[in-house]
């Protein structure tokens with residue numbers, strides 16, 4: 599069965615492609631496929647996911663970057679795109695972001711200046727934390743001054759020279 603798009607009538611050149619349900623699909627598979635379609639036809643559309651998660655409440659955007667960097671280099675990489683390493687300053691912000699993190703990622707908190715005195719890279723008040731329990735117990739004994747958010751949704755302190763993926767945030 600030919601789909602309804604006329605071929606070669608000179609008026610509507612089917613130069614675009616849309617997803618259609620079988621059996622109109624020119625290429626079928628799992629009940630859907632694609633059909634050549636004139637570009638000026640109106641159809642519902644979806645945009646490509648650019649992998650930024652936007653908080654509808656604050657407008658802040660978050661994205662995991664999958665190149666492995668020492669903490670300071672990740673910090674600078676986020677700044678180069680107009681953001682900063684993510685600052686998870688509330689339970690709501692933590693919840694929004696942590697559900698989408700499948701690997702350990704650097705976040706924007708460190709106690710490099712003074713042991714066990716954590717500060718956000720943005721100088722936001724440090725009033726919320728989500729360290730894993732064992733980190734709380736051993737924190738002062740370790741020289742791990744930088745922090746990752748893990749797929750377990752908890753924060754873990756790590757040596758800043760470790761090369762990890764990282765989570766940038768842009769405040770819009």
Ligand SMILES: [Ca+2]
Pocket residue numbers: 658684685686687691767
């Ligand atoms: Ca933040």
